[in-house]
Amino acid sequence: MAERKRRGLSARTTIRVQPPACPGRPLATTPCHDPVPALNRPASHRPATTPPDADQAPCPCDLGESRRLRLADCCGRWHGGALHLQAPDALALMRSRYSAYVLDRLDYLRETWDPARCPADLAPNEPGLRWLGLSIRRHEVIDADHARVSFVARSKSGGKAHRLVETSRFERRDGRWLYIDGDVGEPGPVA
Numbered sequence: 001m002a003e004r005k006r007r008g009l010s011a012r013t014t015i016r017v018q019p020p021a022c023p024g025r026p027l028a029t030t031p032c033h034d035p036v037p038a039l040n041r042p043a044s045h046r047p048a049t050t051p052p053d054a055d056q057a058p059c060p061c062d063l064g065e066s067r068r069l070r071l072a073d074c075c076g077r078w079h080g081g082a083l084h085l086q087a088p089d090a091l092a093l094m095r096s097r098y099s100a101y102v103l104d105r106l107d108y109l110r111e112t113w114d115p116a117r118c119p120a121d122l123a124p125n126e127p128g129l130r131w132l133g134l135s136i137r138r139h140e141v142i143d144a145d146h147a148r149v150s151f152v153a154r155s156k157s158g159g160k161a162h163r164l165v166e167t168s169r170f171e172r173r174d175g176r177w178l179y180i181d182g183d184v185g186e187p188g189p190v191a
């Protein structure tokens with residue numbers, strides 16, 4: 001491995017244009033903009049805002065047909081740009097909020113949370129935490145402005161797997177869907 005790295009370094013010295021050195025990293029055999037998808041990077045090395053190349057990666061919400069969609073064509077549409085905050089229903093908002101958790105988009109989480117309930121100390125993912133996937137169990141439309149979504153979100157941290165089962169309540173106010181709150185645990189039977 002060390003031999004390979006030395007070869008890599010010496011080969012790199014012959015290239016005129018080198019990638020910028022990463023702050024805090026040794027002279028890089030790995031450029032800053034490496035091809036590892038943003039969602040697989042530890043939180044400590046992830047920028048606060050979604051880098052442009054993340055838009056080309058598969059969307060983290062990873063559901064059914066959407067698993068083939070790029071972030072830019074899935075939840076990324078609601079995270080920013082012309083359709084910012086325009087998730088068309090509670091299910092789309094739920095998925096985009098999961099993606100925002102994966103990508104540490106705290107700005108989007110705050111913007112889509114009932115202001116009266118959004119925690120003031122919303123924090124980035126702890127270093128080493130990896131989100132593994134989202135499964136939607138049920139999308140209940142209560143009326144035009146109220147809905148519930150039951151889901152399972154899996155993650156891994158410190159070698160331990162975690163599974164969050166929650167039924168979330170959503171409300172549409174002034175044409176925008178917001179997350180209100182949720183009950184943790186297995187959902188009850190459909191009323």
Ligand SMILES: [Zn+2]
Nearest residue numbers: 059061074075
């Ligand atoms: Zn998505």
